[in-house]
Amino acid sequence: MINLISKSLAVPETLFQLSSLKNRLHPSNSNLASVYSDIEKREAGHKGEKIAEYYVRLIDSEQINIFHGLRLRTPKGHFFQIDLLLVSPQFHILFEVKYQRGNLQLNPQTKEYTQELNGEVKKIANPFEQSNLHAYLLKLWLDARGVQEVPIYHYIVNAHPQSFFTINPSDLKIASHFISPKGIVQEYSKVHKSTQFKSALNNSQMNNLTNQLIENHEELYLNIFSNYSIKKTEIQRGLICVYCGSFHVEKKGNQFKCHECKRNSSLSGRNGLKDQYLIFRKELTPTSVQEFLDLDTRYQAYRLLESNYEKKIIRQGKAFYIPKL
Incomplete structure (x- = not known):
């Protein structure tokens, strides 16, 4: 089983930053609850990505390059981050990885995405819109660099074992974009079969694209003081x-x-x-x-x-x- 991991999965720098901030804020600081909440969210996201990483490693191919946590800048200067990206000569697949529990429901007409947990229902970001947008922004990024166009596919992976997802009213086209971690290998195989005879990037183009993706990645760092409205004097x-x-x-x-x-x-x-x-x-x-x-x-x-x-x-x-x- 061979595939090339061009950018490995790593603990996000933001988690290290928040951990240090947590240690340095006084227990009575009013911002501490927000810091703990953000740590929990980012740890959950990383846990989901670790689960997805396990399954993507099961893909048996010498032709794909794997990128974890790729953060790129659009031609107009806007950042977007792809949790997991597979780059091959015939196609690219991006995965929006979540670790959300409870009853999750998407209304494709209103675009409203809700999470029901412990008797409470709340609206959360629509992952289908997120993955759709990231696929669009990736295309813009590739076009700006003159990279030969190949199809871009996008999926949402919810890695939490205690979740139940529904689309109401039903929409089979949108539903096909939501998969479990185990579905990563299956969806890759489907896409591979449907594109194997289409035009492809040659070895030189693949190497150039891989290098450009790595060179243009920009790590996310938090501005602790503006993000949490913390004064420097509050740091112990x-x-x-x-x-x-x-x-x-x-x-x-x-x-x-x-x-x-x-x-x-x-x-x-x-x-x-x-x-x-x-x-x-x-x-x-x-x-x-x-x-x-x-x-x-x-x-x-x-x-x-x-x-x-x-x-x-x-x-x-x-x-x-x-x-x-």
Whole structure:
């Protein structure tokens, strides 16, 4: 079983950002509930994508390239994200992956999509419209780069095992776009059979398209402060104990000692660097780290950065760091 994973599934950077934010907000902060809710939604989305990933790996083909979480910019500068994209010489398939439980119902006439859960009914985003739009935007993106036109198919995959989907009134054409994770292999086989004798991209065109998709992917990062209307002064500074969560931690040599639970750990400093970078999205300097982690000296911050950086940039004789995440 061979297929090429051109862009692997990874935990979204936004989840790391929200986790760091959660750790740094005071328990009484009014924004904390929204942060927890967004973490839950993004974790559910990632779980659905992991389930879909398992089934797409079962496709036995040497001709498809697989892209997870591809985020592209349209010719007019608008971003769109495709959860799962299969690129082949004869066709492309994009999957909008969900992890939604409860009774889900789509009214194809009003375009209203509802979720009934625990006796409560609420309107949520229509995934058919989402996948249809993403297929359209992908076509615009390909056209702008002169990529030979091949058919684009789109499906919605709900990976939650405790869900029941209906379309009322019935619409078989729309219903055919909604599949279970197990249906990924079946739909691929159907599309493959229906397009195998049609015009196709040659090897050079496939390689060029793959490279363009990878090069043009732009990772999503949250602007923590504008998204949640949080002030920088609301971010708690200092070292956090990895065992009890206390901020009463002091650097002692290469270890960090917690004055609450009396335990030592070398991870408090590394985690503090990650929190600072993920929340503020700025390269770190010894001065900024000393201030954020409330260290005694700038040298302590320098030593911490030197042993925990992914990338070091020198500008006008000054070092800037991106920590290991």
